[in-house]
Amino acid sequence: METYFIQQRIKHTSLWIFNHLVLLVNLFLVLTPLLWMVIASFSPGKLLTGVKLPFDMLRALFRFDMAGVAEGFQSFTANLTLEQYDYLFTYRGTTDQALPDYWEAFSVSLYVAILNTILVVILSSLVGFAFSRYKFIGKKRVLLTFMGLQMFPAFMGMVALFMLFRQFGFLNNPTALTLIYVTGAIPYNTFIIRGFMRNIPKSLDEAAAIDGANNLQIMTKIIIPLAVPIMGFVAVNAFMAPWMDYILPSIIMPQVNTLAVWLFRLSDPLGSVYSPLAFMAGALFIAVPIMIVQVYMQRFVVYGLTAGADKG
Amino acid sequence: MRMIQWIRNYIQQIGPRLKALPGNILSSFKRRGQALKALLADMKQHPKATKTMLFSALVMGLGQIRNKQYYKAIFFFGFLFVYLVVEFATSSYIGSLAEVAAFPDDFGIIYVRDYGGLFVRGLWGFITLGELVVFDFYRGGNIRLQDNVIAWRSADVSNVLLGQGIIVVVLLALLLSVYIANVVDAYKVGKRVEAGEEPETFASFRKRAFDDYFAYIIIIPAGILIMFLTLIPFLYSFLIAFTNYTTQIQSGAQLIRWVGFENFGLYLFQSDWLQFFGNVFGWTILWAIMSSVTVYSIGFFQAMVVESRYIKYKKLYRLIMILPWAIPGLVSLLVFRNVFASNAGLANQLLIEFGVLEQVKTFLSSVGLLGQSSEIGVILWYTEPANGALTKLLIILVNLWMGSPYFMLLITGILGTIPAELYEAADIDGATDTQKFTYVTWPWVLRATMPVIITTFTFNFNNFGAIYFLTGGGPGYALAQIPESLRVTGAMPGQTDILISWIYKIAFANNPARYNLASTYSIVVFLIVGLFAIYNLSKVKGFWEED
Numbered sequence: 093m094e095t096y097f098i099q100q101r102i103k104h105t106s107l108w109i110f111n112h113l114v115l116l117v118n119l120f121l122v123l124t125p126l127l128w129m130v131i132a133s134f135s136p137g138k139l140l141t142g143v144k145l146p147f148d149m150l151r152a153l154f155r156f157d158m159a160g161v162a163e164g165f166q167s168f169t170a171n172l173t174l175e176q177y178d179y180l181f182t183y184r185g186t187t188d189q190a191l192p193d194y195w196e197a198f199s200v201s202l203y204v205a206i207l208n209t210i211l212v213v214i215l216s217s218l219v220g221f222a223f224s225r226y227k228f229i230g231k232k233r234v235l236l237t238f239m240g241l242q243m244f245p246a247f248m249g250m251v252a253l254f255m256l257f258r259q260f261g262f263l264n265n266p267t268a269l270t271l272i273y274v275t276g277a278i279p280y281n282t283f284i285i286r287g288f289m290r291n292i293p294k295s296l297d298e299a300a301a302i303d304g305a306n307n308l309q310i311m312t313k314i315i316i317p318l319a320v321p322i323m324g325f326v327a328v329n330a331f332m333a334p335w336m337d338y339i340l341p342s343i344i345m346p347q348v349n350t351l352a353v354w355l356f357r358l359s360d361p362l363g364s365v366y367s368p369l370a371f372m373a374g375a376l377f378i379a380v381p382i383m384i385v386q387v388y389m390q391r392f393v394v395y396g397l398t399a400g401a402d403k404g
Numbered sequence: 405m406r407m408i409q410w411i412r413n414y415i416q417q418i419g420p421r422l423k424a425l426p427g428n429i430l431s432s433f434k435r436r437g438q439a440l441k442a443l444l445a446d447m448k449q450h451p452k453a454t455k456t457m458l459f460s461a462l463v464m465g466l467g468q469i470r471n472k473q474y475y476k477a478i479f480f481f482g483f484l485f486v487y488l489v490v491e492f493a494t495s496s497y498i499g500s501l502a503e504v505a506a507f508p509d510d511f512g513i514i515y516v517r518d519y520g521g522l523f524v525r526g527l528w529g530f531i532t533l534g535e536l537v538v539f540d541f542y543r544g545g546n547i548r549l550q551d552n553v554i555a556w557r558s559a560d561v562s563n564v565l566l567g568q569g570i571i572v573v574v575l576l577a578l579l580l581s582v583y584i585a586n587v588v589d590a591y592k593v594g595k596r597v598e599a600g601e602e603p604e605t606f607a608s609f610r611k612r613a614f615d616d617y618f619a620y621i622i623i624i625p626a627g628i629l630i631m632f633l634t635l636i637p638f639l640y641s642f643l644i645a646f647t648n649y650t651t652q653i654q655s656g657a658q659l660i661r662w663v664g665f666e667n668f669g670l671y672l673f674q675s676d677w678l679q680f681f682g683n684v685f686g687w688t689i690l691w692a693i694m695s696s697v698t699v700y701s702i703g704f705f706q707a708m709v710v711e712s713r714y715i716k717y718k719k720l721y722r723l724i725m726i727l728p729w730a731i732p733g734l735v736s737l738l739v740f741r742n743v744f745a746s747n748a749g750l751a752n753q754l755l756i757e758f759g760v761l762e763q764v765k766t767f768l769s770s771v772g773l774l775g776q777s778s779e780i781g782v783i784l785w786y787t788e789p790a791n792g793a794l795t796k797l798l799i800i801l802v803n804l805w806m807g808s809p810y811f812m813l814l815i816t817g818i819l820g821t822i823p824a825e826l827y828e829a830a831d832i833d834g835a836t837d838t839q840k841f842t843y844v845t846w847p848w849v850l851r852a853t854m855p856v857i858i859t860t861f862t863f864n865f866n867n868f869g870a871i872y873f874l875t876g877g878g879p880g881y882a883l884a885q886i887p888e889s890l891r892v893t894g895a896m897p898g899q900t901d902i903l904i905s906w907i908y909k910i911a912f913a914n915n916p917a918r919y920n921l922a923s924t925y926s927i928v929v930f931l932i933v934g935l936f937a938i939y940n941l942s943k944v945k946g947f948w949e950e951d
Contacts, residue, residue: 335732382731390813
């Protein structure tokens with residue numbers, strides 16, 4: 093009996109150690125690049141060589157040399173500067189610009205994100221409602237075809253869009269760019285919204301119809317208010333999607349930067365504004381709000397797996 | 405093992421379907437033949453309705469007048485009328501007669517190219533992709549690159565003609581579908597009229613139209629967007645694969661030509677191209693499998709660790725561990741590009757600082773990952789042709805860093821849905837922890853996440869960003885590795901390029917940009933991924949259910 097308990101004890105202790113060890117390694121691997129990014133964004137100069145990591149401090153820490161730690165810490169903090177943020181928020185490519193490049197790119201991205209949210213929510217709820225409530229010829233096949241068409245490598249569509257937009261004068265136009273995003277988002281979101289609306293009992297529609305409501309009223313007064321949660325999900329996704337898209341805007345808007353394009357240009361060694369440390373600052377500045385939203389959105393991860401598929 | 409079994413089941417399921425395919429197609433033809441026979445018999449019994457239908461077939465709306473449904477006649481004829489007005493307003497068929505008489509030999513082309521309306525000219529452009537270029541002698545003068553006064557004196561620009569042609573073809577397809585609806589309507593109503601019924605009046609039609617066609621009305625805005633921004637670009641880029649369109653073709657001076665399946669023959673079956681296609685394709689498959697398997701298994705492992713009973717402060721740890729998932733992918737990739745930069749990148753700096761650079765280099769060389777010459781000090785993570793294998797491993801690891809938290813989250817959520825009774829029952833049977841995992845946890849989680857594994861696989865197959873932003877496809881191949889015939893083409897993939905990023909390079913990053921080659925490969929990727937995805941989607945429970 094005694095040995096059994098000892099065995100159990102050893103087993104539990106070793107599992108405890110193992111689990112914590114794994115966790116520790118994991119946290120180290122996750123946090124190191126992030127901390128480096130933060131430190132880099134507060135470093136002076138133009139190039140990565142400006143980043144000074146506090147190795148002296150760490151070495152002193154391993155020797156329990158507290159004076160050394162303090163000294164290392166001091167020389168580390170002395171190197172830190174707000175230079176990159178200053179550069180980021182004041183840099184103007186041409187002198188007559190109203191806003192610095194970063195804020196101009198930010199405002200373009202914000203405009204695209206807001207317009208995208210509005211249009212995606214409206215259009216996909218309309219289509220989702222139609223697909224969940226009516227029968228019409230070839231409806232499944234139509235949805236499936238368009239979801240399938242999107243598997244065609246998007247760049248090739250971009251060649252065509254570039255030609256079309258050039259011909260009709262839509263290049264460098266954020267609204268036209270947004271319409272492409274909206275169109276791309278419709279099939280998937282229709283699928284999601286349709287899945288949700290199917291679970292709203294049809295008896296509600298019928299009851300309203302008996303009371304004399306027409307289709308438009310049934311849709312706006314009954315189904316849409318009940319579908320608000322899923323529309324919120326769609327809206328947040330639609331708002332987040334355009335921020336960090338690089339390829340499409342870089343082709344469709346060669347002269348207007350979105351935020352992603354501007355960040356990419358900052359980090360591109362072959363580009364004219366290469367400045368990796370300013371890139372770190374700019375990326376951090378936009379990544380933090382996005383991360384907060386994402387962390388909040390984590391509850392939808394499991395939900396997203398089953399959305400649109402199962403019928404209650 | 406279960407995975408293998410599952411794949412075997414999958415193949416077993418596809419097999420019979422493929423075998424049944426010819427039979428199904430044949431029987432669907434048979435069914436259609438029978439339906440046609442039945443229709444002909446029906447038409448014989450209703451001579452008047454048939455006549456009405458023929459009227460509508462002749463001119464849209466004419467049959468509806470015979471049916472005394474004037475509002476429908478106005479709609480159908482109006483639809484046709486708009487097309488006709490556009491066609492004639494954009495043409496000058498009559499005004500051009502004198503000029504055509506002056507050049508009787510060029511009669512056909514003058515009429516269509518110079519004076520044709522939107523639709524006629526569009527179809528001409530679609531079929532020919534243009535006929536005249538700069539300096540061609542035409543109608544007593546020379547063609548110019550761009551003549552803003554006399555439009556027809558400008559050279560033909562093939563890619564514009566192709567774009568206009570596709571728009572015209574799509575618009576004509578729309579007309580055709582309304583035309584068919586018009587004929588069907590004429591026949592159906594005609595039969596009712598023949599039977600002595602009164603045709604529906606406008607008042608009653610208007611009353612029910614809003615309800616009956618509500619679904620169509622609310623789809624129209626999305627439909628228009630999809631037509632112009634998904635369908636037309638898709639057709640355009642699809643058709644480019646059957647042309648010789650590259651940026652070497654100077655617009656105005658040369659014309660794009662239809663070449664049929666020549667591109668497929670050249671690029672898929674010519675041995676040098678095929679060899680590179682094989683290299684890239686093999687790595688794409690390996691990448692898609694490895695990246696999906698690693699994120700899934702490590703994510704699973706992370707979930708098990710964080711959820712184990714030995715860990716306190718679960719929420720805090722989970723929050724930190726999902727950070728890589730919460731950071732935008734573009735940012736992570738660009739940061740990692742800098743982390744592994746050869747000069748002052750974090751990775752090399754850490755190795756130097758801890759004094760293990762030489763040991764790591766020796767180790768990597770001994771396992772065959774590092775091939776760079778020993779004079780080079782730091783490790784060149786993604787720029788040295790001899791380090792190709794190392795770069796590949798690096799991409800998979802970075803993808804793991806970015807991707808595993810999603811699976812950790814997902815699997816944590818699914819672990820919570822496993823009924824406690826299953827574990828209790830296992831306890832009663834005296835199962836060990838390992839047994840509980842193999843017989844309860846693992847099958848449950850695998851079944852729940854199978855759709856996600858497949859989506860992840862298809863996503864990674866086309867995961868352009870992971871390659872392009874991290875390594876840009878680099879390192880390139882050493883010159884000796886490239887066959888001589890391809891050295892001048894400027895469309896070479898890097899060692900870590902997957903199909904999709906190679907396609908991007910071919911279409912955009914290189915000079916000349918070979919749109920036709922990019923499109924050909926796109927079709928190949930599309931056939932692989934698109935069909936796979938559609939097949940999987942169609943298997944999602946409830947998708948095909950009609951309600």
